[in-house]
Structure formats: C-alpha cells, structure tokens
Amino acid sequence: MEIWRHEAGRLGRAACAAPVVAVATAVAVAVLAAGNGAGRAQVSLILLTGLEALLPLAVAMAATSVVATGRAHELHLSLPTGYATVLGRRLGLLAGATSVVAVVFSAAVWAAGLWTGPPVIASPLVWGPPVAWLAGLAVFTAFLTRSMLLATTVTAGVWLAHQMFAPAFAARAWARPLHLFPASRLDADPGWITDRLLLTVAAVPFAAGVLILLRRPERMPTEEEV
Secondary structure (H helix, E strand, O other), rough: OOOHHHHHHHHHHHHHHHHHHHHHHHHHHHHHHHHHHOOOOHHHHHHHHHHHHHHHHHHHHHHHHHHHHOOOOHHHHOOOHHHHHHHHHHHHHHHHHHHHHHHHHHHHHOOOOOOOOOOHHOOHHHHHHHHHHHHHHHHHHHHHOOOHHHHHHHHHHHHHHHHHHHHHHHHHOHHHHOOHHHHHOOOOOHHHHHHHHHHHHOOOOHHHHHHHHOHHHHHOOOOOOO
C-alpha cells in the first residue's frame, strides 16, 4: 500500500482530477444547454459526448503529463524496479480512477433517464476503447518524439479529426470500426460491439511500442525535454 500511495502522490492531483473535470464539463454544458431551451435529446447527446469524447481526451492529456512528470530516469536504470514498472503503476492508477468516474457517471445518467447510448450494461465500451487508444497514442508519441508538445498536439489533432470527419468514417466500411466516437457521432450500428473490440486491439501496438522504447534508455525524455 505504501508503494501505491507513493505512486498516487507522484501521479499528481491534476492527472487524478482529469476524468472528473471532463465529466463535470459535460454536465455543465448540458445544464447550460437545457437552460437555453435545448430538448431532452440534445441534453442526452451532450452527456454521451462527454463520456465518449471529452473523457478520453482528458485522460490522454493526463497520461502525457504522467510521462512529463517522471524524474530521475537514469536512476531507475540502476534500481531493481525499472521505470517501465513505475510508469505502468501510475498509468494503472489513472486508468482505475477513470473507470470509477466513468461507471459512476454512466449510472447517474441512466438513473436520470438521459442515457441514449447502447445498453447501459455495455457502457464501458463507449469510453474504454477510445480512452485506451488515445492514451496509448499520447504516451507512445511522447516517448517516440521525446516532446510533450508534439505528443499533446498529435493527440488533440487526431481527436479533432475524428470529430470533424465523422461522415467520412461512416461512409467507408473499413474505416468505421476505427472511429473513436461511434455512439455520439455515428449512431452505433448492430456491429458496434465488434467495432469497439477492434479499436481496443488497435491500441495494443502503441503499448508494445512504448515497451520497446523503454528498453532503450537513450529514448527516455530528459528533464530538459519535458
């Protein structure tokens, strides 16, 4: 428990708060929209978008900050516990916090009668795959380029492209399974679950790439670079 408590402290309050801030922003926008006369369907869509799109973006940025706040990489090379293990613990804590927030938020939206996504029991597939894919992209880009600026820019750019070009993804059968936000942008079809599983598998190369890069100490970002 001491180790996990320490890692939680090193993770930082900002990273831990990122999932909460994302869903709170969605709720704030939904309340504002309802106050301006938006219908129930529009309010529900805003909440679904917060879960499926805002949450993954916030977590991806938080994952990048986890890499940026890592220190003493060279010291880890001489310790029994390598940097890869430390990074895995911190990202695992971020994933756990994200899961708790997402499940509670999904349950609250469903209890309020505003859930319009797929069956609520499958709600983890609404946010889980895009969180894994975007966070994997962010961390991989951070280590590949050794630049937090590039990592956040690339991740945000991909997120924006999926928002802007959703019709293009919908029009192509091969691209549809790779779209990050089908529930809120593409009206999830009967093959939605398969698409989500494929997107989850597509995140595996990012994780593998990070592990490969971590085996090369010279690829670790220095304190000056972060």
